[in-house]
Amino acid sequence: MSLLQKERDVITRNEYADHFDFDEIEDFIRNANKEMFISHHFKKRDRLLVQPRGGFPTYKKMFELYEEFMKADIDVLPLTIDSNTRLNDYAMAKKMLTLSEENEMDMLNGYPLVNHGYRTTRKMMTHFNKPVSLRHGTPDARLLVETALASGIFEIEGGPITYMLPYSKNFPLDKAFLYWKYVDKVCAKYSTLNEPINRESFGPLTATLVPPCIVIVIQLIEMLLSIEEGVKSFSVSFSQNGSMMQDIVTSNVLKKLARKYADMFGGEDAIINLVYHQWMGAFPRDKNLSDSLINTNTIIAAMVRADKIIIKTRDEAFGIPTMQCNAQSVANTKYTLRTLKGLPVVHDAEEEENLELEVRAIMDAVFNDPADTLWRKVFNTIKSGLIDVPFSPHIINNNEVITIRDDSGNIRIIEKGKLPLPDRCFAYEKSKVNLPESQTEVINKIIHDIGAML
Amino acid sequence: MSLLQKERDVITRNEYADHFDFDEIEDFIRNANKEMFISHHFKKRDRLLVQPRGGFPTYKKMFELYEEFMKADIDVLPLTIDSNTRLNDYAMAKKMLTLSEENEMDMLNGYPLVNHGYRTTRKMMTHFNKPVSLRHGTPDARLLVETALASGIFEIEGGPITYMLPYSKNFPLDKAFLYWKYVDKVCAKYSTLNEPINRESFGPLTATLVPPCIVIVIQLIEMLLSIEEGVKSFSVSFSQNGSMMQDIVTSNVLKKLARKYADMFGGEDAIINLVYHQWMGAFPRDKNLSDSLINTNTIIAAMVRADKIIIKTRDEAFGIPTMQCNAQSVANTKYTLRTLKGLPVVHDAEEEENLELEVRAIMDAVFNDPADTLWRKVFNTIKSGLIDVPFSPHIINNNEVITIRDDSGNIRIIEKGKLPLPDRCFAYEKSKVNLPESQTEVINKIIHDIGAML
Amino acid sequence: MKVVTGVVGNDIHVVANRLIDISLQARGFEVFNLGVNTSLEEFIDAVVETDADILLISSLNGEAEGWCRDLQFLRSEYNLKEVIFVIGGNLAVGEAAQSDIVPKYKSYGFDLVFHQIDLNTGLDEIERFVKERV
Amino acid sequence: MKVVTGVVGNDIHVVANRLIDISLQARGFEVFNLGVNTSLEEFIDAVVETDADILLISSLNGEAEGWCRDLQFLRSEYNLKEVIFVIGGNLAVGEAAQSDIVPKYKSYGFDLVFHQIDLNTGLDEIERFVKERV
Numbered sequence A, B: 001m002s003l004l005q006k007e008r009d010v011i012t013r014n015e016y017a018d019h020f021d022f023d024e025i026e027d028f029i030r031n032a033n034k035e036m037f038i039s040h041h042f043k044k045r046d047r048l049l050v051q052p053r054g055g056f057p058t059y060k061k062m063f064e065l066y067e068e069f070m071k072a073d074i075d076v077l078p079l080t081i082d083s084n085t086r087l088n089d090y091a092m093a094k095k096m097l098t099l100s101e102e103n104e105m106d107m108l109n110g111y112p113l114v115n116h117g118y119r120t121t122r123k124m125m126t127h128f129n130k131p132v133s134l135r136h137g138t139p140d141a142r143l144l145v146e147t148a149l150a151s152g153i154f155e156i157e158g159g160p161i162t163y164m165l166p167y168s169k170n171f172p173l174d175k176a177f178l179y180w181k182y183v184d185k186v187c188a189k190y191s192t193l194n195e196p197i198n199r200e201s202f203g204p205l206t207a208t209l210v211p212p213c214i215v216i217v218i219q220l221i222e223m224l225l226s227i228e229e230g231v232k233s234f235s236v237s238f239s240q241n242g243s244m245m246q247d248i249v250t251s252n253v254l255k256k257l258a259r260k261y262a263d264m265f266g267g268e269d270a271i272i273n274l275v276y277h278q279w280m281g282a283f284p285r286d287k288n289l290s291d292s293l294i295n296t297n298t299i300i301a302a303m304v305r306a307d308k309i310i311i312k313t314r315d316e317a318f319g320i321p322t323m324q325c326n327a328q329s330v331a332n333t334k335y336t337l338r339t340l341k342g343l344p345v346v347h348d349a350e351e352e353e354n355l356e357l358e359v360r361a362i363m364d365a366v367f368n369d370p371a372d373t374l375w376r377k378v379f380n381t382i383k384s385g386l387i388d389v390p391f392s393p394h395i396i397n398n399n400e401v402i403t404i405r406d407d408s409g410n411i412r413i414i415e416k417g418k419l420p421l422p423d424r425c426f427a428y429e430k431s432k433v434n435l436p437e438s439q440t441e442v443i444n445k446i447i448h449d450i451g452a453m454l
Numbered sequence C, D: 001m002k003v004v005t006g007v008v009g010n011d012i013h014v015v016a017n018r019l020i021d022i023s024l025q026a027r028g029f030e031v032f033n034l035g036v037n038t039s040l041e042e043f044i045d046a047v048v049e050t051d052a053d054i055l056l057i058s059s060l061n062g063e064a065e066g067w068c069r070d071l072q073f074l075r076s077e078y079n080l081k082e083v084i085f086v087i088g089g090n091l092a093v094g095e096a097a098q099s100d101i102v103p104k105y106k107s108y109g110f111d112l113v114f115h116q117i118d119l120n121t122g123l124d125e126i127e128r129f130v131k132e133r134v
């Protein structure tokens, strides 16, 4: 038995989980319908795939949600996991699941997949025969991902950085790298059986004034870490910045560099896709305005030529959306994509050059770290603040970078902290904003800029 | 007494209209608040002005509509006229107004301005102190416009072509030219008293597969006819084509040529503005989808850098919208414009060159007509089919031009009828579409293309 | 079979009218299309003149009610009991329910009323109605 | 006055927490910010340790109910009658009305409950409440 398999046995032997029958699972994946693999749909590239978010505690309600989505002609079904499971607190998840089932009231903000187990969940997945995407935010997602893949969920979102820095306060980052290495290994292993399992990184991060250079660097790193383990289908992503031009520039640079770095690091045969997230920050509290924001995002997703869009709902500011509301959002998005024609291809040479220089400078700093493996280099870079995510709750994050919006809505870096930005790039960033005089005014401007879509 | 003034006395002496006191009216306009003039707002050019459509039969309901609009922070108030008044059928309008007032039920699809009279209506206009735009569709709008200006409505939409070919079946076109000459003269006269009265052309025409070259030619002609009479503030307009790129191209060419032709024909001191109409064709019968379409149009209006946008509502497919629905549409549009930042400036050299060549060729044909005045040249050109508007109900229209959409949603000319298009332009148009084999298939494609937003 | 069609009143919405013309012809009807902006009297005259079997009126801009109230009267005046009277399109100002609209127009003397009904659905229904009558 | 604040449970929404920290300091409070992902026991320990006057709990992701049901018990256990217990943010999974939420959380032992209330409005209210208590 291989070392990996031994590890898998230990991981999956958990009092809250199903008993894992790996042979049966391999058989299931080998014979699974290709329709269930998003990588299969990406290959066709005939349209921008639409995916909502959504998870309810009980099997019954989850099933009903999928039924609503199917009526709206959905492309990719989501499975969003509750926040207790995300922090591996299966006991609490179980308690709340029981309460939800007994009281007909949702006591969890997602589907507790581990507690439901793969045998049960697989029934739902094969019933709908659509690609499903696992959305969570879990630093140690090993058991969760094993359960997901065994259930027929063939896209796994997340990564050691993107599911740590925005989603955790003190989970050890070095452990997260190893746990995600495990996830990538398992995904790569199953990828040889049928269509590849798709891995997706979570570009929005904290969704709060994160500058594009940081987003892109982290996207490239997680892509390279996955490719290192043999993953063959990977999605990089980012969310609406607040300036259409900055979205376009981010997309152009991200696409270009993702392909370049993938090829440079042995991923020539890997398929790289682009995912666009509708606005991930604070939503307006008027649902009609939220609808407008959502539609604006759909158009931008088409303009930046994304391969998949992950959508929000008009309930975003209020709480987990109702199924009807969520399905309506899918229908609206599909309508706009169907009727929106003749999109221009846009470039901004100056902005793209500046952003590419910034990204390359940070990537060089990562590669120049003396550690022996990529993940250790990255770990050191984050620890020393060369990578720094604004508004991360995590204790390891440096929290020195400060950003603000310019008049066109672009996010600009006004304090670079320890980011290794070339002087001319930092000068360019600063040249775009008129900084208020007093510190209080700067803080007020930041608060205002966080609420750009209110 | 001048000839014009004699004519005005005759026109305004109508059994259904107020008795006109021209001295008092001049005084009123001379002292009117500048806020009421849209031309004053255009000068500032600090934002894209938002204007809905809207007209109810009774004074009371019209007033309430304006109150709703004001809450939504509207920029320009509309006054849409009912279709009986549009055809000068004041008797029928009066009958239906009385029925509406008695039964608390709307028996008219707009505000019968002539029947209400300017003394009454002016109270409403000065109360709200906003620019108001007169929307009608009347070939002989002389009495209507006199009433409007006397009421404090300082933007007059329409023109001899744009309010004839789409809006009338057999009203004599030559008369329409003379009636609109009158309108322009009166507008020019009042323009010397305070801020200029703005005239606006109606670019959408029949809103049914009208090719951009026809739209632009008619915009330019109506602009020149108004300038000829001394109008100093003029808005050209067009509506969503169905391809974002074609909208951008139309805007770029229309803006460029409007300035060029205005300067060439003595309008160097005239201010020319661009108005964008949200989709004017058939709307989807799902109100959520209509909201999406409306928002898409708002974004395109900003992309094409319009000065004003005229908006639709989610009720469009069903009937005259409720006030609340209409006001919500204003609020949604204002929100999107407020949060939408960083728009790229887009050009397409090849498309723009082709479109400009087409427009210039038709304009040359107009100017080369041997008649002595511009309006007669235009009349002859329309009569002989050198200008031809698809789906016009008017008997004078040639009805030979046939258009269809290409794969990017662009409207392309596949039958040019008598349009004097240069060969290379027509070849370019045809090269963009794969025409179905059979005539039935072509007809089905046209029906399908009319319903592009369904 | 002969059909007189057109759009009633001061209504100039022509697109549906063109499609109806094409569709009726495709279904084998002999079509007399009066186009838009047609008064009730013009319709009746045309029916008499052409000896039509069906009068198919469209209305899109919300005016129909104002124009069609006198239909019952004209119908008996000219003794047109055999002619099938049909109206369709958007038959009210503002949004209105079919359940309100249909009985109202039937009381005005229409045999078939199609408020916000798809054209082909409506034409199918008309053909069924014709068959049943024979 | 001393305030202990933080975000309860497995909730990692940090943006509001940072703003609350800044705003409380601007209003002259001495702030002990435990940050996100804080258990009820940690809050109580911090209140005891710092001898705080106010405990201001945030919850954004809908978890609060699961965590705060034991508050009444802890409150009497540690004899914290003088401390003002405040909770705010988004206090339910899915959309919920204030009229349902406020009494529920008051029954759990909170003095002030702010479901989907603007931060400054809430802090004004807290200051008013403090004044009235003295």
Ligand code: B12
Pocket: A053, A080, A081, A082, A083, A086, A109, A110, A137, A166, A167, A204, A205, A206, A207, A208, A280, A281, A282, A283, A284, A315, A316, A317, A318, A319, A320, A321, A391, A392, A393, A450, D010, D011, D012, D013, D014, D015, D016, D019, D056, D057, D058, D059, D060, D061, D062, D063, D086, D087, D088, D089, D090, D091, D092, D093, D094, D095, D114, D116, D117, D118, D119, D120, D121, D122, D123
């Ligand atoms: C940004 C964001 C994220 C970021 C957070 C990054 C970070 N580390 O902070 C990311 C993407 C990582 C994220 C993750 C998740 N999120 Co989130 N997130 C949001 C979002 C879009 C904005 C939150 C925000 O920053 N707002 C800006 C700040 C300034 O405003 P605020 O947080 O609302 O706080 C204000 C008030 O609440 C108030 N307030 C707060 N506390 C207090 C206390 C007092 C006393 C008073 C008076 C006032 C007050 O004042 C603040 C300032 O005005 C909201 C939706 C929204 N609001 O639009 C969802 C939202 C909060 N998230 C939600 C959820 C469920 C999650 C996830 C579980 C995953 C998921 N299912 O989507 C994970 C959470 C994982 C976990 N362990 O908690 C839900 C909560 C659902 C519910 N309550 O029913 C929301 C509402 C989205 C939704 N509709 O589903 N999220």
Ligand code: B12
Pocket: B053, B080, B081, B082, B083, B086, B109, B110, B137, B166, B167, B204, B205, B206, B207, B208, B280, B281, B282, B283, B284, B315, B316, B317, B318, B319, B320, B321, B391, B392, B393, B450, C010, C011, C012, C013, C014, C015, C016, C019, C056, C057, C058, C059, C060, C061, C062, C063, C086, C087, C088, C089, C090, C091, C092, C093, C094, C095, C114, C116, C117, C118, C119, C121, C122, C123
């Ligand atoms: C394009 C359009 C115009 C163009 C018309 C160009 C032209 N000459 O044809 C322009 C811009 C000029 C215009 C002007 C006006 N319009 Co207009 N217009 C429209 C619009 C957007 C689309 C109409 C269209 O062409 N549809 C495509 C065709 C194929 O579909 P259709 O007309 O709906 O017809 C289908 C069905 O009704 C049915 N049908 C029709 N007749 C029959 C008969 C039978 C027996 C059956 C079974 C079925 C059937 O089959 C057709 C094919 O599917 C509609 C709103 C909408 N539907 O989205 C408003 C609309 C019809 N217009 C309206 C109005 C009020 C006007 C104006 C009075 C001005 C104004 N206030 O906006 C003027 C009219 C002036 C006049 N004298 O009539 C209103 C009517 C309001 C109401 N009923 O309450 C509408 C609904 C818009 C609105 N919500 O306010 N309009």
